[in-house]
Amino acid sequence: MYEKIKLLSEIKELMEDERLFDMFEHTFKKYEYYFNTTNYIVLNVYQFNDHGSIHVLLTARRALEILKIIKKFGIQTTAEKLGKPFDWSKFIVAFGALFHDIGNMIHRENHYLFSTILAEPIIEKLAKEFERTDWLLLKALTLNAIYTHDEATQCTTIEGSCVTVADGCDMEQGRSRLVHKKDKVDIHSVSALAIEKVEIQEGDSEIPVVIDVRMKHLSGIFQVDEILTKKIRNSLLSGKVKIRIHAENQVLEKVV
Numbered sequence: 001m002y003e004k005i006k007l008l009s010e011i012k013e014l015m016e017d018e019r020l021f022d023m024f025e026h027t028f029k030k031y032e033y034y035f036n037t038t039n040y041i042v043l044n045v046y047q048f049n050d051h052g053s054i055h056v057l058l059t060a061r062r063a064l065e066i067l068k069i070i071k072k073f074g075i076q077t078t079a080e081k082l083g084k085p086f087d088w089s090k091f092i093v094a095f096g097a098l099f100h101d102i103g104n105m106i107h108r109e110n111h112y113l114f115s116t117i118l119a120e121p122i123i124e125k126l127a128k129e130f131e132r133t134d135w136l137l138l139k140a141l142t143l144n145a146i147y148t149h150d151e152a153t154q155c156t157t158i159e160g161s162c163v164t165v166a167d168g169c170d171m172e173q174g175r176s177r178l179v180h181k182k183d184k185v186d187i188h189s190v191s192a193l194a195i196e197k198v199e200i201q202e203g204d205s206e207i208p209v210v211i212d213v214r215m216k217h218l219s220g221i222f223q224v225d226e227i228l229t230k231k232i233r234n235s236l237l238s239g240k241v242k243i244r245i246h247a248e249n250q251v252l253e254k255v256v
Contacts, residue, residue: 059163062166066165077089092160144160161236171195171198191220
């Protein structure tokens with residue numbers, strides 16, 4: 001359904017920054033074995049759903065989509081509030097999304113903490129390459145975005161909020177972030193398989209981000225409520241996101 005080459009092309013277009021994208025693409029290729037190993041363990045040891053290369057690229061693309069929308073409607077990012085350029089926010093969102101799930105290779109529980117531990121030396125090297133003087137702040141903000149992606153953790157930055165909401169959007173046709181056993185039939189699996197398409201749209205100045213969720217039947221709402229809604233509410237974008245559900249010839253809307 002999703003291809004790495006196409007996702008990388010879309011990320012490049014959203015970044016609008018050749019230098020940053022070159023860093024991102026090089027880093028993705030260099031550490032792809034991290035994402036593949038994580039996914040191998042998730043699929044074969046935990047017997048859960050995809051947490052590999054496609055997931056992290058898709059999360060990066062969607063996080064950058066959200067970032068671009070909120071920038072257009074004048075929402076200041078945390079980096080900007082701290083007096084840093086908007087390019088910092090792109091860096092934080094992109095690399096936060098790229099490495100947010102690698103902690104799963106250690107354990108599912110507290111995987112967001114393990115992700116920050118494993119990513120720390122990588123992010124430090126990248127931050128020093130991108131920012132010569134204030135690299136430690138850039139590193140800290142990026143690790144924050146990794147740590148807060150889980151719905152159990154409150155977001156404290158706008159960039160981290162973009163990553164966590166984007167992560168929750170990866171729930172199409174079995175790509176659910178709601179962890180479920182692949183061979184077990186229950187509300188978790190039925191709901192996860194109900195969702196056909198998730199798209200991020202531009203809203204208006206009051207509610208800038210609209211997430212369209214198209215599903216075969218209304219059981220998919222369980223998936224939306226258990227993951228996406230919780231992630232939005234734990235983010236700093238709460239009240240700025242509308243979820244629009246399309247199912248069974250109905251359109252249901254709610255601002256989260």
